[in-house]
Amino acid sequence: MLGEGILKGLGETARNFAGSFVSAERLTTVQYPEERIAPIEATRDFPFLVYDSKDPADSEEWLKGMRCVACQICEKECPPKCIYIEKSKDKKPDALGKPQAYPVRFDIDISVCMSCQICVEVCPFEAIKMDTEFELSTTDRFGGLMHDRRQLAKSNEYYHRIHPTEAAEVDARLAEEKAKADAKAAADKAKAAAAAAAKPAVPAAGASAVATPAPATTEKPEASA
Amino acid sequence: MSTTPTATADQIFILLKNWLVHFLPAAWQPLAGVVLCVVAIVGVFPGLFAVSVLLERKGLGRMQNRYGPNRVGPHGIFQPIADGLKSLTKEDIVPFRADAVVHFIAPLVLVVAVFMGFAVLPMGRNMVLVDMDAGLLFFFAMGASTELSIFMAGWSSRNKYSLLGAMRGVAQMISYEVALLMSSVAVVMITGSLSLTKIVGAQNSYSGIFPHWYVFTPWGFAGFLMFSIAAMAETNRSPFDLPEGESELVAGYFTEYSGFKFALFFLGEYVGMFGIAGMATTLFLGGWSAPLSFLQILPSWFWFFSKLMIAMCLFIWIRGTLPRLRQDQLMNFAWKFVLPMTLVNLADVAIWRFMGEGWLRWVACSAMLLAAYVGMGRVEMQRGKIGPRSYRYAE
Numbered sequence: 060m061l062g063e064g065i066l067k068g069l070g071e072t073a074r075n076f077a078g079s080f081v082s083a084e085r086l087t088t089v090q091y092p093e094e095r096i097a098p099i100e101a102t103r104d105f106p107f108l109v110y111d112s113k114d115p116a117d118s119e120e121w122l123k124g125m126r127c128v129a130c131q132i133c134e135k136e137c138p139p140k141c142i143y144i145e146k147s148k149d150k151k152p153d154a155l156g157k158p159q160a161y162p163v164r165f166d167i168d169i170s171v172c173m174s175c176q177i178c179v180e181v182c183p184f185e186a187i188k189m190d191t192e193f194e195l196s197t198t199d200r201f202g203g204l205m206h207d208r209r210q211l212a213k214s215n216e217y218y219h220r221i222h223p224t225e226a227a228e229v230d231a232r233l234a235e236e237k238a239k240a241d242a243k244a245a246a247d248k249a250k251a252a253a254a255a256a257a258k259p260a261v262p263a264a265g266a267s268a269v270a271t272p273a274p275a276t277t278e279k280p281e282a283s284a
Numbered sequence: 285m286s287t288t289p290t291a292t293a294d295q296i297f298i299l300l301k302n303w304l305v306h307f308l309p310a311a312w313q314p315l316a317g318v319v320l321c322v323v324a325i326v327g328v329f330p331g332l333f334a335v336s337v338l339l340e341r342k343g344l345g346r347m348q349n350r351y352g353p354n355r356v357g358p359h360g361i362f363q364p365i366a367d368g369l370k371s372l373t374k375e376d377i378v379p380f381r382a383d384a385v386v387h388f389i390a391p392l393v394l395v396v397a398v399f400m401g402f403a404v405l406p407m408g409r410n411m412v413l414v415d416m417d418a419g420l421l422f423f424f425a426m427g428a429s430t431e432l433s434i435f436m437a438g439w440s441s442r443n444k445y446s447l448l449g450a451m452r453g454v455a456q457m458i459s460y461e462v463a464l465l466m467s468s469v470a471v472v473m474i475t476g477s478l479s480l481t482k483i484v485g486a487q488n489s490y491s492g493i494f495p496h497w498y499v500f501t502p503w504g505f506a507g508f509l510m511f512s513i514a515a516m517a518e519t520n521r522s523p524f525d526l527p528e529g530e531s532e533l534v535a536g537y538f539t540e541y542s543g544f545k546f547a548l549f550f551l552g553e554y555v556g557m558f559g560i561a562g563m564a565t566t567l568f569l570g571g572w573s574a575p576l577s578f579l580q581i582l583p584s585w586f587w588f589f590s591k592l593m594i595a596m597c598l599f600i601w602i603r604g605t606l607p608r609l610r611q612d613q614l615m616n617f618a619w620k621f622v623l624p625m626t627l628v629n630l631a632d633v634a635i636w637r638f639m640g641e642g643w644l645r646w647v648a649c650s651a652m653l654l655a656a657y658v659g660m661g662r663v664e665m666q667r668g669k670i671g672p673r674s675y676r677y678a679e
Binding site for chain 2: 088
C-alpha cells in the first residue's frame with residue numbers, strides 16, 4: 060500500500076536513533092584528535108628521503124647517510140612538478156660506498172604533490188619513499204608547505220616503523236646489491252692484482268653502475284599485505 | 285478570574301504583561317501591551333529556533349550513526365551560539381551585478397512575513413495577540429507572501445542556481461498551498477468559523493478523559509496527514525527541499541547570501557516551520573488544550589509549545605528518513621494525489637456533518653477515505669512502475 064515504505068524507513072531511522080544511545084556498533088565515529096586508529100600499512104601521503112643511520116650521535120648523519128644521489132629522475136618524472144633538486148659539485152660516499160653527488164637542495168612542495176608515488180617507483184637508489192605523516196597543517200601556506208631536505212630526511216628505522224614489509228624487501232634488495240658490488244670490487248681487485256702492474260686496474264665505477272639500478276616494477280608496496 | 289495556582293500558572297504571561305503595563309498611563313496601555321507581546325514572540329521563537337537547530341543536528345546525526353556537533357560546550361549544546369556568532373562576523377557579500385536593494389530586502393520580507401503569522405495563533409488560553417475573526421485567512425495570506433521573498437531572493441541574485449531554486453520554490457509552494465488550504469477548509473466546515481480561538485475552543489472538551497481533537501476523527505486524521513505533507517512542502521523541508529537542493533542547485537535561492545542575511549533566511553525557514561506546526565496544532569491537535577483531561581493542571585501554553593516541539597521532531601525525523609523528490613514527482617504528488625485526497629476529504633466532512641451522531645458516520649467516513657486512499661495509491665503506484673533498465677547498444 061502507498062506509504063508503507065515511508066513507515067518502514069521511519070522505523071529504520073528510529074532504530075538507528077535509539078540504537079545509537081545503547082549500542083556502540085551504531086556509532087562508528089572515531090573522535091579524531093583524542094582517539095585515532097592506527098594507519099594501515101599501505102597508507103601513503105607525501106614522499107620523504109631515506110637515510111641510513113650509522114652514527115646516531117652525529118647531528119649531520121642525515122646528510123651523510125642520505126641515499127639520494129641527486130640524479131634528478133624523480134624531479135623530471137614528477138607529474139605536477141613539485142620536486143626541486145640542485146646537485147652538489149662535490150661527492151660523498153653513497154649507500155654502497157661509492158663516491159656520488161648529493162642534493163644540496165631537495166624541496167618538495169606538498170601543496171602541489173598529488174601523492175602519486177611515481178617518484179618512488181622511478182628512484183633507482185631506494186632513496187625516496189612514501190610517508191604516513193598527515194598532520195602537516197601550517198600557518199604559512201607558501202613556505203610552510205615547501206619541505207626542504209632536512210624536513211624530508213628520515214631514517215631507515217623510521218621507514219621500517221611505518222612500512223615494515225616494504226622496508227624489509229628494500230633492505231634485502233640493497234644488501235644483495237651491496238654484496239654483488241663488493242664481490243665485483245673484490246674480483247676486480249684480484250684481477251687487477253693478477254694482471255700485475257703492466258696494466259692499470261679497470262675503474263670499478265662503470266661496471267657497478269650497470270648493476271645498481273633496481274627494477275622499478277618490483278618496488279610497489281603490496282596493498283593487500 | 286479564579287486565583288488557584290493552576291489558573292495563575294496558566295495565565296502567568298498575561299498577568300505579567302498586565303502588571304508590566306499598569307505602570308504606564310491608561311492611554312498608553314493597549315499599545316504597550318501589544319508591543320510587549322510582539323517582543324515576546326520575536327524573542328521566544330528565535331530561542332526555540334536555536335534549540336531546534338541543535339536538536340536537528342544532533343538527532344539527524346544519531347539517525348545517520350554519528351554524533352553530531354559535540355565540541356562547543358558540554359555535548360555541543362552551545363553550538364547554536366557559535367553558529368550565530370560566526371554568521372554575524374562573516375563578510376556580507378553582494379554579487380557585482382545583483383539588484384542590491386531587492387537582494388537586501390528579500391530576507392527581511394521573509395522574516396517579517398513568517399513572524400506576522402504568529403499574530404493570530406493562540407499559544408495558550410487568552411494568549412493570542414490579535415483575536416481576528418478571519419485569523420485562518422490572515423495566517424495563510426502571510427504564509428503565501430513568503431513566496432514573494434523567495435522569488436525576490438532568486439531573481440535579484442543574478443545567479444542561475446538562485447533563479448532555478450526560486451522558480452522551483454514558487455511552483456512548489458503555490459501547488460501545495462492549494463492542498464494546505466483545502467485540508468484546513470475541512471476544519472472550517474465543521475467549526476463554522478475562521479477564528480483560530482474558536483477552532484481551539486471547539487476542540488477543548490473531553491469525553492471521559494479523551495479530548496475532542498479533530499485528528500481523532502476520520503476526516504481530521506486524513507486532513508492532518510494532508511496538511512502535514514503540504515506543510516512540509518510549504519516550508520521547503522526535506523523531502524520537498526527542491527528549491528534549495530544542494531546536490532543540484534548549490535543552495536537554491538539563497539546561494540548568493542552570506543553572513544547575517546543567510547542567517548535570516550535560515551531563521552525565516554525555521555520560524556516558518558514553527559508557524560505551520562502551530563497552525564497544524566491549532567487546527568487538528570487541539571491547540572493549547574491538554575491531551576488528557578486530568579493533564580489540564582499543566583498550563584495551556586506548555587501544551588502548545590510541547591506540541592510545537594514534537595512537530596519539529598517529526599519534521600527532523602522525516603528529514604532523516606526520506607530522500608529528495610524529483611520535480612515531476614513533486615508536482616504529480618501535489619496535483620494528482622494530495623489535492624484529490626483533500627477534495628475527497630471535503631466531501632467526507634460534509635457527510636460527517638450531516639449524518640449526525642452515531643457509529644454509522646464513523647464507519648461510512650472511514651471507509652470512504654480508506655477506499656479513496658487505497659484506490660488512488662494503486663493508480664499512482666502502477667503509473668510509477670519502472671521496468672528493468674534496457675540498453676540500446678551495450679547488450
